[in-house]
Amino acid sequence: MIESDAAGSSAPAPLRISGERLTARLNALAEIGAIEGDGCSRLAFTAEDGRGRDLVVTWMNDLGLEVSTDGIGNTVAVRAGVEPGPPVMCGSHIDTVATGGRFDGNLGVLAGLEVIETLDAAGVETTRPLAVAFFSNEEGARFPPDMMGSLVYVGGMGLEEALDTVGIDGTTVAEELEAIGYRGSLPSPGPVPHAYVELHIEQGPVLDIEGETIGVVEGVQGISWTEVTIEGQSNHAGTTPMSMRHDAGLAAAAVAVGVREIASSMGGNQVGTCGMIDLHPNLVNVIAQRAVMTVDLRNTDEEALVRAESALSELLDRIASEEGVTVSTRRLARFEPVEFDPNVVDLVEEQAHRLGLATRRMPSGAGHDAQMLARLCPTGMVFVPSVDGVSHNPAEFTSEADLEAGANVLLNTMVALAGRV
Amino acid sequence: MIESDAAGSSAPAPLRISGERLTARLNALAEIGAIEGDGCSRLAFTAEDGRGRDLVVTWMNDLGLEVSTDGIGNTVAVRAGVEPGPPVMCGSHIDTVATGGRFDGNLGVLAGLEVIETLDAAGVETTRPLAVAFFSNEEGARFPPDMMGSLVYVGGMGLEEALDTVGIDGTTVAEELEAIGYRGSLPSPGPVPHAYVELHIEQGPVLDIEGETIGVVEGVQGISWTEVTIEGQSNHAGTTPMSMRHDAGLAAAAVAVGVREIASSMGGNQVGTCGMIDLHPNLVNVIAQRAVMTVDLRNTDEEALVRAESALSELLDRIASEEGVTVSTRRLARFEPVEFDPNVVDLVEEQAHRLGLATRRMPSGAGHDAQMLARLCPTGMVFVPSVDGVSHNPAEFTSEADLEAGANVLLNTMVALAGRV
Numbered sequence: 001m002i003e004s005d006a007a008g009s010s011a012p013a014p015l016r017i018s019g020e021r022l023t024a025r026l027n028a029l030a031e032i033g034a035i036e037g038d039g040c041s042r043l044a045f046t047a048e049d050g051r052g053r054d055l056v057v058t059w060m061n062d063l064g065l066e067v068s069t070d071g072i073g074n075t076v077a078v079r080a081g082v083e084p085g086p087p088v089m090c091g092s093h094i095d096t097v098a099t100g101g102r103f104d105g106n107l108g109v110l111a112g113l114e115v116i117e118t119l120d121a122a123g124v125e126t127t128r129p130l131a132v133a134f135f136s137n138e139e140g141a142r143f144p145p146d147m148m149g150s151l152v153y154v155g156g157m158g159l160e161e162a163l164d165t166v167g168i169d170g171t172t173v174a175e176e177l178e179a180i181g182y183r184g185s186l187p188s189p190g191p192v193p194h195a196y197v198e199l200h201i202e203q204g205p206v207l208d209i210e211g212e213t214i215g216v217v218e219g220v221q222g223i224s225w226t227e228v229t230i231e232g233q234s235n236h237a238g239t240t241p242m243s244m245r246h247d248a249g250l251a252a253a254a255v256a257v258g259v260r261e262i263a264s265s266m267g268g269n270q271v272g273t274c275g276m277i278d279l280h281p282n283l284v285n286v287i288a289q290r291a292v293m294t295v296d297l298r299n300t301d302e303e304a305l306v307r308a309e310s311a312l313s314e315l316l317d318r319i320a321s322e323e324g325v326t327v328s329t330r331r332l333a334r335f336e337p338v339e340f341d342p343n344v345v346d347l348v349e350e351q352a353h354r355l356g357l358a359t360r361r362m363p364s365g366a367g368h369d370a371q372m373l374a375r376l377c378p379t380g381m382v383f384v385p386s387v388d389g390v391s392h393n394p395a396e397f398t399s400e401a402d403l404e405a406g407a408n409v410l411l412n413t414m415v416a417l418a419g420r421v
Numbered sequence: 422m423i424e425s426d427a428a429g430s431s432a433p434a435p436l437r438i439s440g441e442r443l444t445a446r447l448n449a450l451a452e453i454g455a456i457e458g459d460g461c462s463r464l465a466f467t468a469e470d471g472r473g474r475d476l477v478v479t480w481m482n483d484l485g486l487e488v489s490t491d492g493i494g495n496t497v498a499v500r501a502g503v504e505p506g507p508p509v510m511c512g513s514h515i516d517t518v519a520t521g522g523r524f525d526g527n528l529g530v531l532a533g534l535e536v537i538e539t540l541d542a543a544g545v546e547t548t549r550p551l552a553v554a555f556f557s558n559e560e561g562a563r564f565p566p567d568m569m570g571s572l573v574y575v576g577g578m579g580l581e582e583a584l585d586t587v588g589i590d591g592t593t594v595a596e597e598l599e600a601i602g603y604r605g606s607l608p609s610p611g612p613v614p615h616a617y618v619e620l621h622i623e624q625g626p627v628l629d630i631e632g633e634t635i636g637v638v639e640g641v642q643g644i645s646w647t648e649v650t651i652e653g654q655s656n657h658a659g660t661t662p663m664s665m666r667h668d669a670g671l672a673a674a675a676v677a678v679g680v681r682e683i684a685s686s687m688g689g690n691q692v693g694t695c696g697m698i699d700l701h702p703n704l705v706n707v708i709a710q711r712a713v714m715t716v717d718l719r720n721t722d723e724e725a726l727v728r729a730e731s732a733l734s735e736l737l738d739r740i741a742s743e744e745g746v747t748v749s750t751r752r753l754a755r756f757e758p759v760e761f762d763p764n765v766v767d768l769v770e771e772q773a774h775r776l777g778l779a780t781r782r783m784p785s786g787a788g789h790d791a792q793m794l795a796r797l798c799p800t801g802m803v804f805v806p807s808v809d810g811v812s813h814n815p816a817e818f819t820s821e822a823d824l825e826a827g828a829n830v831l832l833n834t835m836v837a838l839a840g841r842v
Contacts, residue, residue, distance in 0.1 A: 204656070204662075233809075236624050236812060237692065237694035237717045237719075239623065240626055250681050253678050253698075255674075257678050271662065274674065277673075277703070285646075296659075365661070389660065390656075
């Protein structure tokens with residue numbers, strides 16, 4: 001049961017972190033694995049990831065936190081509360097994609113340190129302990145699946161299975177984790193926190209375009225990925241009358257247009273994307289024999305997502321029949337939507353408003369460690385704007401003012417959850 | 422002026438070629454450069470092309486024809502007429518694509534030899550000379566452009582330019598032609614024939630599907646090839662609301678669907694194909710930044726083709742505006758339609774009917790040497806069915822009965838044009 005201990009007009013004025021200090025930590029961490037264009041390359045369990053972890057753990061130790069690491073390398077730093085018991089945890093990840101930015105993941109972890117340092121400087125204690133965690137291999141770019149560390153933390157994947165994972169470079173998680181010295185002794189699944197709050201950049205354009213500072217994240221979209229293979233008949237583009245065609249390329253195009261129509265007509269949070277289309281033989285003067293394409297459907301509402309999937313299925317049947325092509329499908333991924341705890345969501349919004357920040361309730365379109373922690377404890381997320389929605393790219397950018405605003409919301413939400421003494 | 426000397430009910434019974442002998446020659450030629458699945462690989466000016474030429478020239482010599490070769494390797498074999506003067510010519514090509522069949526091109530040349538041998542065996546002479554030609558590099562698969570030999574023959578391309586052409590393997594036409602011994606001394610452009618008739622497989626499905634034996638070819642479709650490049654904005658497929666997308670992949674799909682609508686709604690001989698679509702980055706969870714695609718429009722009527730082009734242009738403008746993407750185009754190819762000589766077309770039809778064959782007037786959707794010869798002299802073509810419309814493929818197939826029927830139409834058309842003595 002989550003209670004908002006600090007809510008109401010009688011609460012003390014909001015605490016505020018130091019944007020300068022937060023930026024300094026982000027910059028220092030970004031120097032490890034730095035790539036051209038202000039980006040970062042710290043793939044999970046590489047030497048760069050190891051050096052990034054070392055730096056963050058040094059900061060954790062400097063703040064006097066109690067640092068422990070589990071068998072998959074998840075690292076949790078705890079600040080004691082006045083009373084013992086499960087901590088109010090924040091966190092995220094510090095691994096990046098091969099050509100990533102400096103904010104994705106790192107912000108949530110370093111803002112957590114900033115929360116601790118701010119409370120220390122202000123001499124504020126909390127009833128419950130506070131914790132800052134970084135979870136291993138959130139990106140999954142080197143060792144699929146993504147969110148591996150938090151998945152193991154919540155017991156959704158066995159430790160041995162995770163350690164045996166073979167990466168795209170043929171190495172295993174176990175040997176690479178051992179090599180960087182982060183195969184810890186704490187067991188998995190990990191201890192259940194009192195609550196979990198994650199600050200993250202939006203990685204989408206909504207806050208930036210709408211001019212709002214804080215995204216109050218209500219949940220994570222469910223994902224349905226389908227690979228569609230269309231078999232038509234290859235023929236000469238000049239000599240085959242329109243009425244005699246079985247054009248796999250045209251069918252693929254009709255699928256993409258139809259997916260757009262499904263998403264647009266359903267409205268709400270429904271999105272649909274055909275990001276990959278491969279035609280064969282893919283020549284100017286040959287009607288395509290075969291098309292392989294992907295359909296990415298997402299919604300925060302499971303029932304709506306199922307409706308979108310069945311609309312796709314009807315669309316494929318109709319196109320197969322109209323064009324005289326054969327359509328087969330393969331499910332690439334399917335995750336149900338995650339709904340965050342309504343009390344934590346309300347609290348994030350309330351704290352943002354106390355700070356005078358413009359908010360927007362929104363779903364997360366991307367996956368985050370928070371969706372795993374939501375299986376264990378009341379969970380919420382705070383988004384800050386990504387300029388132009390750019391992410392997984394060195395050009396990823398969030399202004400210092402927005403970083404600071406997000407960290408302030410995190411600080412005050414955690415303090416409210418932990419109880420200011 | 423073409424007169425049908427043999428027309429009318431008082432004409433002698435139609436002559437008939439030997440289907441067995443024609444098939445034997447097709448099989449013998451197909452052994453040179455044979456590939457799996459009964460196919461052929463005799464790319465222009467390769468050693469295989471050279472050996473194919475040697476075999477056909479041997480046959481020409483065996484028939485007592487006067488054989489000559491020009492500077493690009495076009496080879497013409499002439500049977501004298503009772504009177505001197507320009508010959509009634511037939512022909513085609515004996516080069517193939519890398520994984521071609523045994524009928525495309527070869528049929529027109531070997532049926533020409535069969536015409537000569539049939540007349541010899543029957544002791545029939547013609548007023549005008551007859552000629553059988555094979556033109557170099559019709560496919561253009563190794564040395565673009567296609568129809569190079571006939572283009573040089575009619576003066577549409579200079580001999581030196583053709584000889585300097587660099588192939589996909591870095592060699593030049595001149596050196597490769599020299600190597601196979603077919604750089605002849607006859608000048609280009611070549612002598613103007615009295616008329617030209619080409620027998621060819623349809624390379625499309627119409628005759629096969631409609632159950633007709635002889636295609637009376639009225640002309641060759643004009644071709645308009647456009648490369649379309651669409652620049653959108655790459656973004657996360659989960660986090661970008663439908664209303665904020667500038668999806669180059671969706672725009673490309675809409676172009677392909679729109680091109681189908683243009684062709685279908687115009688009707689007649691209009692065809693439209695988007696055979697090539699490349700998306701970037703082409704990933705399941707990323708909205709495409711860029712799409713490059715091709716649009717192939719063809720019509721036998723130049724005015725209609727221009728209408729189709731302007732409908733495409735309006736389509737691109739509309740999609741660019743609706744999706745908020747930038748569209749640019751590059752013309753890859755543009756050829757005006759070719760109309761064959763109405764008298765030759767009528768004569769082909771008449772001779773087919775005299776032979777009791779079911780005919781269909783139709784355009785050629787593919788390019789043929791005949792469209793080049795049409796610049797010089799009255800020209801026509803005879804099509805026979807391609808099973809399933811398959812061509813440029815080892816599986817290319819035409820039944821012996823259809824091959825024989827087509828060669829009989831060629832024989833009687835040539836005799837009518839040359840005047841049976």
